[in-house]
Amino acid sequence: MDYALRTVENILKYSLTHESPVYHQPAHIRLPLKIHQRALLAAARKLECNRPAGITCEDGAQMYTKYGVIADRVGSGKSLVALSLAGMERPQTEMFTAEASTNHDVVVIKRHDESIKLIKNEYIVTNASLLIIPHGLVAQWERYIKDQTSLRTLIVKTRKIASTNTIKEDIKKLDLVVVTSTMWKDFCTQDNVYKIYWSRLFVDEADTCQIGISDESQVRAAFYWFISASWLNMVFPNYTSILRHEATKTIYPLAWENFKNSGNYIRIEGIRRNNIVSRMCVSAQYPTLRANYSWRLILRNDENFIQQSLQMPEIIHHNWISAIPQNVQLLQDMINPQIMEMLHAGDHESALEALGIQEDSVTNVVEGVTKHMQQQLETAVKFREYKMSMTYPSDKAKQEEKEKCDQKIAEFESKLKSLKDRVTEYKDTACPICFCDLEKPTLTPCCKNLFCFVCMVESLRRNPVCPLCRTHIEVKNLKILSEEKPKPKHVKEKEGKPLSDEEKTKAHRLLEFLEANPNSKVLLFSSYDKTFSKLIPVFEQKSINYSMVNGTSARIQKIIREFGEGKQQVLCLNARHFGAGLNIECASHVILYHRMAEEVEKQIIGRAYRFGRSTNLDVIHLLHANETGAQFDLHAYNGAIDQGNVILHI
Numbered sequence: 001m002d003y004a005l006r007t008v009e010n011i012l013k014y015s016l017t018h019e020s021p022v023y024h025q026p027a028h029i030r031l032p033l034k035i036h037q038r039a040l041l042a043a044a045r046k047l048e049c050n051r052p053a054g055i056t057c058e059d060g061a062q063m064y065t066k067y068g069v070i071a072d073r074v075g076s077g078k079s080l081v082a083l084s085l086a087g088m089e090r091p092q093t094e095m096f097t098a099e100a101s102t103n104h105d106v107v108v109i110k111r112h113d114e115s116i117k118l119i120k121n122e123y124i125v126t127n128a129s130l131l132i133i134p135h136g137l138v139a140q141w142e143r144y145i146k147d148q149t150s151l152r153t154l155i156v157k158t159r160k161i162a163s164t165n166t167i168k169e170d171i172k173k174l175d176l177v178v179v180t181s182t183m184w185k186d187f188c189t190q191d192n193v194y195k196i197y198w199s200r201l202f203v204d205e206a207d208t209c210q211i212g213i214s215d216e217s218q219v220r221a222a223f224y225w226f227i228s229a230s231w232l233n234m235v236f237p238n239y240t241s242i243l244r245h246e247a248t249k250t251i252y253p254l255a256w257e258n259f260k261n262s263g264n265y266i267r268i269e270g271i272r273r274n275n276i277v278s279r280m281c282v283s284a285q286y287p288t289l290r291a292n293y294s295w296r297l298i299l300r301n302d303e304n305f306i307q308q309s310l311q312m313p314e315i316i317h318h319n320w321i322s323a324i325p326q327n328v329q330l331l332q333d334m335i336n337p338q339i340m341e342m343l344h345a346g347d348h349e350s351a352l353e354a355l356g357i358q359e360d361s362v363t364n365v366v367e368g369v370t371k372h373m374q375q376q377l378e379t380a381v382k383f384r385e386y387k388m389s390m391t392y393p394s395d396k397a398k399q400e401e402k403e404k405c406d407q408k409i410a411e412f413e414s415k416l417k418s419l420k421d422r423v424t425e426y427k428d429t430a431c432p433i434c435f436c437d438l439e440k441p442t443l444t445p446c447c448k449n450l451f452c453f454v455c456m457v458e459s460l461r462r463n464p465v466c467p468l469c470r471t472h473i474e475v476k477n478l479k480i481l482s483e484e485k486p487k488p489k490h491v492k493e494k495e496g497k498p499l500s501d502e503e504k505t506k507a508h509r510l511l512e513f514l515e516a517n518p519n520s521k522v523l524l525f526s527s528y529d530k531t532f533s534k535l536i537p538v539f540e541q542k543s544i545n546y547s548m549v550n551g552t553s554a555r556i557q558k559i560i561r562e563f564g565e566g567k568q569q570v571l572c573l574n575a576r577h578f579g580a581g582l583n584i585e586c587a588s589h590v591i592l593y594h595r596m597a598e599e600v601e602k603q604i605i606g607r608a609y610r611f612g613r614s615t616n617l618d619v620i621h622l623l624h625a626n627e628t629g630a631q632f633d634l635h636a637y638n639g640a641i642d643q644g645n646v647i648l649h650i
Contacts, residue, residue, distance in 0.1 A: 012254035015302040028087035036309035071231035071300040074606020090199040129200040135180040162186035207233040344594040347530035377412040446471035526593040546570040
């Protein structure tokens, strides 16, 4: 049985719809809830209220839980649902302890009354809830609470507030305490904090928010709520790759349809280490438990239901195919997908680091991969020598082992030869450092070879010798030739014809777009900071106003405010750090500099495609022709299934 696919199918199958029960408008919420929010709130209250009696499953089993995941997609109003719960009566405090047994299909649930232990240990039982959020989202949550609720709230966002030691008295007149992830360590060391028995604990962006909570004993709560649009990560907290084969199409039609553009595998990033979810979700290690029961903790609305409720504007996808850099062509099928993603993003330094190659020991990533392969080959040869020195029960066994080793060596030799052949083909037409077409051709005084000017200067900065002949040279000795690029020998001349879009680099196409649309407000995403370090000099040269989104919460909010005022045209955001949580609905365009995992791309688009948006959102995917997923139609990928109305431009 394919437990993983069955889990995904169940979550999609039992998503909330227009036929689901809805909750009434909470008195402490000023903004009228949309019908899909009221449906999600009703499901959440049902999960809380069913806790003492348990949930009766189809197989007759009783499921007891004090965990739930608020898992609607980005921009649909999950925060307001959480704040609605925060102002409601406290869930019952009967306790349940889940313990793993020797049988991986069984988890023992112990039910017991916690009241005696609470009195004995002098716990402070409160109706207030605790909300832990990423530090960069404090201003956003502060605005939600102030403008949209009447909750009495303490927001712990500075060390001064975190260390006041007045929480025992403060808690009596509060409905909600909000603590940023960076202030949690200071806050929890206050006297009495560890004795507070909260009504609810909420963790925002739960799959990425890192806080030092190892188990429930550090934060007691009647119910634990995790807020995350990345529900796959919540169900599969470890890196997971789910096989989608044709035989499952009829058995799991929803899982098949919703992830049709994932290829043969649904790739799930999982949650970050030291994350509260990984420590509290007991079912993570038991696939049968997850498939049969724990999927019920994922509360989410059907995407069509959300779209009807919100009546959101359209998302218009643009699939821009750009020229493949020669170094990416050279290494196609030679390195793993993660390292290739770095090259698609233009981050050669991280690629070398991932290969375990010191940056100052090679002149380019192709040389780094060649060196890495050579090391693998040498290791395989030594391993064969070691295996042949061992004693075997028979000559046949020794011969079989030798054949295995020989096969592995032959594989390494074949790949190494193939890469060297490719390098030979390109070496006369490209920069010897980046293996791309020469940019600002620069001649060395020693061996008279041509390099890109920027590549050569960067190489000399690390080591002041010629990358090819190893002669000591300085930048002042270089000779910059005509700006006209030499034509590759294998490419025919195109007299008087400008480059087509497919012949332009990603950076070229990005720059053209920004210059042609000076009034655009662009969110530029990459998973690697090195992408931006190479684009920023070009922005400055062309007087394109930009800002890197990083730093304190106050700085981030200032950047976003100035972006909304039109002072910046481009915001550069690292998708690993700012792909979730931020609200920047004033953006006109979202540009993804390289292909990322589906869940990550959905989160990114959700930064601008949020409740309250009144205009269409253009999403530009900058892709190399050989980039994973570039060949797929993006309409279904992020269309009516996940984001509402979508138009695809290719």
